[in-house]
Amino acid sequence: MTKIYKMPVVVGLFGFLVCAMLLELAVGYGYVMHLVVPRPSDTIIAFPEVQADMDLIGNFFVTLGMTAAATALALLIGIPFGYFLYRNTRYGIAYEGWLAAAFAAPTVLLYPLFLVIFGRSHATLIAMGFIPGAIPIIIQTRQGLLGVSQTLQNVGRSFNVSERDMFWKILLPSAVPTIFTGIRIGVMYTLVNIVAIEYLIDFGGLGRIVSEMYFRFDTPGTYASIIAVIFVSVLFYWGFGRVEKWLRPV
């Protein structure tokens, strides 16, 4: 039986609590300025205040809504385009390098462009979330379909299935795990970009709260809102990780 102090999760949690207590003492005794780093207890107390003042939960749903809208748009365009690139080999090869370059490019810097076009609005957030979300979905859709076993396709052909049935009954089910990897990466990038733009332009949901709290010089509130963003990211990361694990065959 594993001893409890040798369990990684317990050690991690213990280390975290020790660090929090040391920080509490360091700030309390004035070794660390409370204007720069608040006491962990003050940060915990700040949560209800931020909720009452800035509607943390409501703004979480604003960010969630923007992420969902951008992801839906990315799926709507990304999957058919990925399928088109799979069906048309020449187009697939012609565009694959460009897509990889676009995926690595700092697309977040395009936000002034969308601010000029759409103004400081939700459309800018959705457009900025859509770009990094759609690219991995396109790439992975094509990769997933290209990776479908030739044997499975031959079985389908030997049963004389139509092109439509071939897609719905053979290609898509086989490619789903790979496509879902693209969707997971796309959603995470969409969320990251949307929160980043919310913070940069002081508009929208959670990102705006962090910016607002900093401008008010409310240090515990700033830390509390940052922790809220971390929780949301972890929730997304964990949730999509579970679904991906469920979809991916062992």
Add this chain to the structure above:
Amino acid sequence: MAQTGVIQDKLALSGAPFEHSVNRIRVVTIVALIAAWEVVASLGTVGVLYDDVVPHIWYIFIAVFEELISAGFYQDLGITFAEHIVGFIVGSILAVFVGIWMGTSTLVRGALEPYLNAIGSTPKIIFLPILFLMFGTGIESKMAKGALSAFFPVVFTTALGMALINPVLIRVGRTFNLNKWQMIAKIYMPAMVNPVITGLRLGMAITVIGVLVAELKFSDGGLGYRLGIYYEQFRIAPMYAIIVLIFAIAAAANVGMTRLQDRVNRHMAPSASKGKNRQASASGGLGVVANN
């Protein structure tokens, strides 16, 4: 029968006519995009859309040229470069040490991983207020932001690379009674070169973005600052020019790191590390370990 079709398809994909048609698609796409851009720009000029929101392409070319001959551009490029390099070096060195520490102990890895995953999946820009409080709004906070951005991809690839070192090599080291430092110097380090460089390549790209975004929020110099100023002054063509130049610089840095990685790969024994392949498959071929 179907098999014959597949073989014929594969033969058709490898010929010169195929390459020509791929190139033709690329050229036609570029021409179509330029034409579409010019149509939108002309709609602005005749008053259908906002004027100047989408400037004509030659205005952007002129603006790129003007940027390239202005001293201010190189001054801002120098500031961004300094912030990037310092942040990248500090973040990467810390990440390699932490990654090795995590890789050598399952207890440390299990204890740290949940927290690193949590922060790694969070948009790092959200930590900017903390960095501004700690380091001020000057060049130091951008360096810190660069270090924070570089840290996560490097630590994840290093830890993963450590965990995936060929066990035969480790057993050989133990057979020769190597101590911990000899194991690190003779076994782990050579086997780690490939995954570490993969992490550095990802880290370099993410650091560029991290530094520029920090400059956009609060700064008094750097390419991000320059971009923000042009936006605030509604100087759209120079704004596009800066975006084009930033994309070009980022692409050049990425190509440089990829070539370095290819070079290292050629000199590495294939059995030295299995990290890269596993990492590529884990990320679905996109070469990403953590987003930013």
